[in-house]
Amino acid sequence: MKVIKYLICGLICCSANFSFAAPAKPQDVEKLISVMNLNQLIQDTLKQIRPQLDQQAYVIVQSVVKHENLSPQEQVIANQLADKLYTQSQKMLAWDKLKPVYSKIYGDVFSAEEVKAQIDFYSSSVGQSILQKTPLVAQESMKIMNDQLNSVMQTSQQDFEDIAKQLNELKKKAN
Numbered sequence: 001m002k003v004i005k006y007l008i009c010g011l012i013c014c015s016a017n018f019s020f021a022a023p024a025k026p027q028d029v030e031k032l033i034s035v036m037n038l039n040q041l042i043q044d045t046l047k048q049i050r051p052q053l054d055q056q057a058y059v060i061v062q063s064v065v066k067h068e069n070l071s072p073q074e075q076v077i078a079n080q081l082a083d084k085l086y087t088q089s090q091k092m093l094a095w096d097k098l099k100p101v102y103s104k105i106y107g108d109v110f111s112a113e114e115v116k117a118q119i120d121f122y123s124s125s126v127g128q129s130i131l132q133k134t135p136l137v138a139q140e141s142m143k144i145m146n147d148q149l150n151s152v153m154q155t156s157q158q159d160f161e162d163i164a165k166q167l168n169e170l171k172k173k174a175n
Helices: 002-019 026-035 038-048 050-065 072-092 095-109 112-123 125-174
Strands: none
Touching: 026 095, 026 112, 038 050, 038 072, 038 095, 038 125, 050 072, 050 125, 112 125
């Protein structure tokens, strides 16, 4: 009988931790998204990464033409590619598509208490300052990622050339 009492008491204690994490109300999540000015933050971040898209397009065209410096005509093509990448990014990051996604994520991940704490923080001047600097953080992160991707692309290109040579040698031996 004592074991059952202890078991019930233990279960109540364990479930108490879960009962305090009340889910966030949709209107509170909406307020958080508004206070964070998430739509503008995403658009500012997109503008900040435009130079990286330009660089990425340049590298892609370089890898196709297989030389370092692009001719003026090749640069025009790289610019067109960068414009297409930017337009695709704008479409992917359109607020009407992202808002329901962010609402769901914030509602699923954060408790009511956490959403309230974020609303309080991001409503402060320090919170707003951090939000305004977030696109710069994204831009700097993209620079690092692009450098890494460029390195991977160069290594991969060499790997593909090596594989192509090996395959051609096998083909010659088979003939």
